[in-house]
Amino acid sequence: MVQLQDCLHATSEIMASAESLSKQPPITTARRSRLAVSMILLLLLLPLLSSAVELTFELPDxxxxxxxxxxxxxxxxxxxxxxxxxxxxxxxxxxxxxxxDVLYREIKQQYGQFQFITKVQGTYQVCFSNEFSTFSHKLVYMDLQVGEEKPLPGVGEHQTAMTQMESSSLKVHENLNTVLDYQTHHRLQESKGRKRAEELNETVLYWAVGESIAIVGIALAQVLILKNFFGDKHTLRAG
Incomplete structure (x- = not known):
């Protein structure tokens, strides 16, 4: 929630910057067009700057x-x-x-997090095993973040301090990354909760059908027993 408030605050800063710019001497149409195109390209490039590997995969039994x-x-x-x-x-x-060499190992974990600094250069391996399960398929989410996020284009080339518009844009970029992370975790929790609810609903349905069949069977058995009690009895006589 704090990050969302920061994002809204940064957005308001951009609006304030735009208002302050509007009070300055008029800007030519060509310059405004270039500024708009630059901002659009920057927003389009934001998802491409991440150095993380994020995926959801199926792990068979x-x-x-x-x-x-x-x-x-x-x-x-x-x-x-x-x-x-x-x-x-x-x-x-x-x-x-x-x-x-094993850096991290956990057995039968539902979720977890592990952070480390590589000591040698080479190929690192992350393995997920479902070998202990004989019939259950798993759906696993993995997020592997390597190194720090790459800086935005042109940020390191500044010879002077950034303007208020540029600082606000960087703040919005950071807050959007946080919002994306929150959205991912909320989607995972929603998917997990929905799956549990579906499994519970299926279990309740099966139990309800079984109980209904049992009740009908018991009722029929009672009817047959009562019918035998009040039916005609034939006696056999020895001749």
Whole structure:
């Protein structure tokens, strides 16, 4: 919520900057067009600047999936995972270095987070195992962030202090990244909750059908028993 307030505050700063610019001497139409095109291109490039690997994949029963990433030495890396659907919502996770040395291992975890700094350059491996499950498929979310986010184009080329418009744009960019992260986690929680509700609904339906069949069967049995009680009895006589 604080980040959203910061985002709204940054947006209001942009509006204030625009109002202050409108009070300054008139800007030519060509300059306004170039400024608008630059802002649009900047917004379009924002999703392409992330250095994270984020995906959701299906992990079958008795299966193991591994992902590989080439990372330089001394790079901060963060792994985040969560089991969205399937079984008891658990999975085995292992992170190995270039020499197959185990950096992180968790058994039957529903979710987790692991952050480390690479000590050597090479190929790092992240594995998710569902080999302990005999029939449950899992849907797993993984987010692997390697290094810091790349700076926006042109930010490092500034020889002077940034203007209020540029500072506000950077603030909006940071807040939008936070909003995207919150949205991803909320979607995962919503999907997990919806799947649990569907499974509960299915279980209740099966139990209701079973109980209905049992009640009908018991009623028929009672009718037959009562019918036998009050039916005609034939006696056999020995001749």
């Amino acid at each position: 008795n299966a193991k999936e591994c992902f590989h990433e080439d990372i330089e030495m001394g790079v901060s890396t963060q792994l985040e995972f969560q089991v969205v659907t399937g079984g008891h919502y658990d999975v085995d996770v292992t992170v190995e270095g270039p020499g197959r």
